[in-house]
Amino acid sequence: MAIKVKIMEALAERTAVIYVDIDDDLGRIGVQTPVIGEKDAFLAIQKASEAIPDDSDFNAMVVTLNLYKKLKDKGNVEIVFIAGSEKGGIEAQLRLSSELDDVIRRLGITSAIVVYDSPEDAKAIPIIQSKLKITGIQRVIVEQYRGVEETYILIGRYLKKVITEPRYSRIFLGVPGIIFVIGSVFYILGLASYLLPAVLLVIGLSMLVRGFAIDDMIERWWQTSTIMVIVGILSLISLIIGIIQGYVTGQSLKGSYVYVSSSIANAMLPYLTFSVVILFAGKALENAIEKNIRVWHDLIKIAAIIVSAYMISSALYNIERGIYIIQAQLFYTLSVSSMIIIMTYIALTIIEKYKLT
Structure with missing residues (x-):
């Protein structure tokens, strides 16, 4: 295989021939990374020859070893295998970066020749480039035969990945599983006419979650802050209940557009308010546990949200009764509560600055 390697530049440096496995296939077969040195690399390849x-x-591992053998007599070269995480995404990149830092610390390498075998592994190149000078890159492409038997083997391999690797199984097994369950429940309850919207909702949410990496974000939240995950779930439940309550209210009312709209908004408002308040309450609890003085910021926000919800609810109630002019009592309540919150915020800010200094 052709490889673009600046061998003459590499000879004067401490160079590592690095095989990158960002989705940690090595970990699944029992190979602990980083693998450093020809002996350990050979043992890892032997294990891989039996498992995959x-x-x-x-x-790609074999290509890395052969490339290392070609260069080891011509300069100061070492062979290294590093891996990321089967979860993919940022976690895989962070783990790979950590392993690379460990390799650099232990070997004192200054440059690298990178070997990889998939577009996913190519994400490691910028990470390596930020820490070392890359003097060569080799992508290993395994030629596939076009026979029917080989095609079935290839399909079977990818099906195995779909079933065994969590980052694929969540999409290709989890989402269809949810759709089948919803379909069965809807048919049992005689709600088949709502099946298509429900399926589209599940697919749309799945695309939204995966597209914006929301599942990765929730996983990081869970690892760093269990409290925020719990209040996030409660907030989502409250939001869903609020939407359902608004829908039920809208279906049961008849009248002018303004009356129906204000009634729906008023029915949903308590749940929406709780959905927001509990998020700030969770943050306040987290700050209180950590003895963070800034906990009062969250308490001020909660107070402001509650006052705002009360004012909006009163205004909507007046609209339902056909009163479109803001009453003096409502205006005074808004003015006084706003002044109290603002003055409290200013006073606590001054106290915080005084304590920090």
Whole structure:
């Protein structure tokens, strides 16, 4: 295989021939990374030859070893295998970066020749480039035969990935599983006419969650702040209940557009308010546990939200009764509560600055 390597530049440096496995296929077969040195690399390849002999990762490991053998007599070269995480995304990149830092610390390398076998692994190149000078890059492409038998083997390999790897199974098994369950429940309850919207909702939410990496964000939240995950779930439940309550209210009312709209908004408002308040309450609780003085910021926000919800609810109630002019009592309540919140915020800000200094 052709490789663009500036060998003459590499000879004067401490260089590592690095195989990158960002989705940690090595970990799944029991190979602990980072793998450093020819002996350990050979043992890892032997294990891979038994577990994944027809996988492109195995071929890439062999290419890395052969490349190392070609260069080791011509300069100061070492062989290294590093991996990320099977969860993919940021977590995989962070783990790979951490392993690379460990390798650099232990070997004192200054440059690298990178070997990889998939577009996903290519995400490691900028990470390596930010820490080392890359003097060569080799992508290993395994040629596939076009026979029917080989095609079935290839399909079977990808199906195995879909079933065994969580980052694929969540999409290809989890989402269809939810759709089948919803379909069965809807048919049992005689709600087949609502099946298509429900299926589209599930698919749309799945695309939204995966597209914006919301699942990764929730996972990071869970690892760093269990409290915020719990209040986030409660907030979502309250939001869903509020939407349902608004829908039920709208279906049961008849009258002018303004009356129906204000009634729906008033029915949803308590749940929407709780949905927001509990998020700030969770943050306040987290700050209180950590003895963070800024906990009062969250308490001020909660107070402001509650006052705002009360004012909006009163205004909507007046609109339902056909009163479109803001009453003096409502105006005075808004003015006084706003002044109290603002003055409290200013006073606590001064106290916080005084304590910090």
